[in-house]
Amino acid sequence: MSNPQLVTLLTDQALIAIIAVIAIVLIGGTTGLVISRRRKAELPAAEPAPELTEPKVGDDAEEPRDTPTRTLEDTELPEAGATATIEKPESAQGRLVRLRARLARSQGSLGKGLLALLSRDTLDEEAWEDIETTLITADVGVAPTQELVEKLRTRVRVEGVSGDQARTILREELIALVNPELDRTLKLEGKEGQPAVVLVVGVNGTGKTTTVGKLARVLVAEDKHVVLGAADTFRAAAADQLQTWGERVGVRTVRGPEGGDPASIAFDAVKQGIEEKADVVLVDTAGRLHTKTGLMDELGKVKRVIEKAAEVDEVLLVIDATTGQNGLTQARVFAEVINVTGLVLTKLDGTAKGGIVIAVQRELGVPVKLVGLGEGADDLAPFDAEQFVDALLD
Template sequence: MATTFFSRWKTGLERTRKVAFGRLSQLFGATKITEDIWDELEAILIQADLGVNITQQVIATLHKRVFDEGLTQPADLQKALQEELLQLLEPAPHLDFSHEHPAVILLVGVNGSGKTTTAAKLAALFTSQKKSVILAAADTFRAAAVDQLQVWGERLKVPVIAGQPNADPGAVAYDAVQAAIARKADYLLVDTAGRLHTRTNLMEELKKVYRVIGKALPGAPHATWLVLDATTGQNALNQARSFKEAVNVTGIILTKLDSSAHGGMAFAIQNELHLPILYAGLGEKPDDLQVFDRQAFVENIFEPR
């Protein structure tokens, strides 16, 4: 089990490890810590999408540790770097929805971020935990999204609540909440239309869906999870800020990590937005959606020494 878990993270982070952090192995293979190492390390971290502010913060902390702890070997500097990166990430919080019946989770994000597939993967995860799940196809403007969710629903034996093409997404969400209450479901996962965070009218529509869910069930949605495509790098930060302002985002799901060389943006997301990363997509299979493990993430973006 542990081997499978470790190998999933190792395989899923291969592109980030080789492209973004690959030069670190050569850098830390030097015989001693020199000024050149600092310049190169700064460039690598910025190019790995940590962002300038976090990179400078990490470099400053490492400088202090080298001085305070008397570090002279690059291998010691690598260990210190891993420790500092680990501190930038919060442990994934324990999610407890046992007091909510149903627990309503709203999934939001831009076009192409992988919301619909993620909704299905979450449904697979929750049903594997012996929980009953209903999916709501509130992406009413993209027929393919509704069809895709219904195919997943059939495959997972999970009911899907959908409206007519171009139906009001708020009405679909309302009906789905009513259905989840009536069927005593444990979870309702609401898939919404992808929208550019810069389009004010679409963000207003998303706020309406959020409000309608609250009218259908006071206190809902109980969580709003922003699905971010890891391949978008630093642009994901701008998306996250806008969605957080619009609908009280409570957590991040980072998709397509296996296709991305921009895994470093995970540090920027958490450091600047203070939102926990809940799950990571490490592949296309349903069980490739993994609870985010900061230790596994940090260890596997470095080439083994």
């Protein structure tokens, strides 16, 4: 075979080999594409990426919140009876007499224990240590306890002590510690013809909504025109509960949709109060843990929005008296976020320790203005230092 023929043969064979390689590559690529498509078809569709939104005040208010949402069926409402029947709340004087008797029954052990210790024949160091222990376990607080014991020591040493004298000394020093000079009146006179606005705040479970309802009864008994604002939009039953309280004494409740903006509802309530020429607007707010920054910011927002319509005259912080020193921590944080003007101690009957009155006032420099002493509709009364101490010692 000549050289030209050999070159031609080799060229043809190389061309065939190249074509074969290209065909193999194409077939392989097509097969891979089919397999890839099949695999993709078998995989679940990817979920779209969540839409990112800018964080805002109150983000902590979304689920999960401090406590699970309670429905109307889970909430104990006051007995409304026929909606057409308007109740006449009990007078302030009759309520105070009854509540003092109840307080004496529930808190008397503290006074009796102190009197028994002071009336000992010999008041040695052990006796004074027992007095300190009694006061501290009653939630009086360490600093107020030390101050009281020091004053008692001085007076007992100078004046001597007998049964009646011990009671007199203890009464006078306890009254001084509770501080009767604090202004405990509720500011219920609005400025320039506007209604007084009372904002009620606190953590979950302290009894804010019930307190607002009971306070409405107190004011109606004083012939005041009251409007209620249901700004607790997180708890499903809160607005229904508050409206039921209002219906019992003929008071209008301004409410909004569940999950609505609490500041907007509070503002609407104040505007309604202005239109009706009401004397007082009481605004109930959602319970919030003092550790939740977003919720506490939300509370400040509610107050700021209200003040676009009228000045907030009172901010009442509701504290469960049975929580003891934890109640002090809550009060301290609330006072940092919003200007608390008065305290309401609920559940002061039963297992509550009366010393919390002294401790929380000393901590905040804010007076206890109202106390709740039971589950009854009229079991809320103004706080009086002398009557409180007398009830302890009765």
